[in-house]
Amino acid sequence: MVRQREVIAELPAYKQGATPSSADVFKLSSNENPFPPLPSVVASVVEALSTIHLYPAMSAPAISQRVAEKFGVDVDNVAFGAGSVEVAAQLIQASAGTGDEVIFAWRSFEAYPILVTVAGATPIAVPLTADDAHDLDAMADAITPRTRLIFVCNPNNPTGTGVTRAELERFLERVPADVLVVIDEAYVHFNRDENTAEGIDFFRRYPNIAVLHTFSKAYGLAGLRLGYAIAQPTVAANLRRVAVPFAVTDLAQRAAVASLDAEAELGERIDQIMAERGRVSAELAAGGWKHSDSLANFVWLRTGAQTDDVNAALTEHGVLARAWPGEGIRVSIGSTEANNRFLAAMATLQPTP
Structure with a gap:
């Protein structure tokens, strides 16, 4: 057998955000910009x-x-x-x-x-x-x-x-x-x-x-x-x-x-993403979900032991997020439609005290 570095075989592979299986599934797992190129x-x-x-x-x-x-x-x-x-x-x-x-x-x-x-x-x-x-x-x-x-x-x-x-x-x-x-x-x-x-x-x-x-x-x-x-x-x-x-x-x-x-045009898009971030964060807080005050184009939910259940519910509703079992879930800020789908899915759940 060809010799390889043992430490490499033990490395976890970098995990890319899941790919949607249909047009009705929203990918909010990779922090991508929701707008098409200018x-x-x-x-x-x-x-x-x-x-x-x-x-x-x-x-x-x-x-x-x-x-x-x-x-x-x-x-x-x-x-x-x-x-x-x-x-x-x-x-x-x-x-x-x-x-x-x-x-x-x-x-x-x-x-x-x-x-x-x-x-x-x-x-x-x-x-x-x-x-x-x-x-x-x-x-x-x-x-x-x-x-x-x-x-x-x-x-x-x-x-x-x-x-x-x-x-x-x-x-x-x-x-x-x-x-x-x-x-x-x-x-x-x-x-x-x-x-x-x-x-x-x-x-x-x-x-x-x-x-x-x-x-x-x-x-x-x-x-x-x-x-x-x-x-x-x-x-x-x-x-x-x-x-x-x-x-x-x-x-x-x-x-x-x-x-x-084109930074002026791009700046308008950034403003829209940040406005959506504020809306999503406010609705999550109103629902009792623990989350950080994000300074990025995503939100982080501290779901702890509830992570797998929350992630499963999101997937069932056609939302792909990035989950770390036992820790939390990162959800990118997407289009208004995608964000609405995410919030609707969260509304079907109850946060664990």
Whole structure:
């Protein structure tokens, strides 16, 4: 038998949201943008189809320049990958290896422990607080001489909770200067908390900060796979060194530029998603369901032992959510019709005291 790494066989596979079996089933399990691509974005992709026989530019010059201008940084500070999850992998591979440790909150983004283990490093999962938020004091306590990287997911996936400026400031006072702290802001566009820790602000003030963004959520380019990090030039250069060559397609690059050109239109869509989030949250609260005040494009229900029953009821009503047995359920904010179906399903249930 061909020898393989034993640790890989023990890894849980990353679980993608279930695929609807019919048009009458709503997929609210993957935090996808419910709106179709803007016509201008589609046009930019169609225009690029005639050159798909050619390799894309690995340096992604046009979108790199636009992102740099948007955040007031140098192009050398920006590194791209096929989705923010691939950039997260780059950050881990460039920072940690055998014997090193990577700290993150748990439960948080499902890929963190998988990516860390694949890199040969040791994942250190620090439990969330009772309010489903990052326990930054406990995360600071978990730092050892072997710590190389720390992820702070803000807002947190799957709980939707946020980290404030003051909380992150206190945390960074305890983090050694040679440990890279990654502020993962996949859902930043839905976060309007005036006290939130803004990654780019901390990047400007701390040399050991990297910020992680994606075009999958608010920009609605999940199927094209594009994410990026803003980091110090030495870090960004290493991300480019470990990146999969040609992983960022020309289609993705062009669609991202077109999306930045259309940010006003996209902003209107984000406002609609947030309005629906508020409506859904209010109805859940009125029904007695325990849930976090989400800062993202989903809601997190603390269903505990009731999780399997609630998830079964949602499935029966044609709603696909993301459930973690014994913990809770994450439900994406979809179209008004999808959200109504979800709320109608929840109305058939009674929360356990």
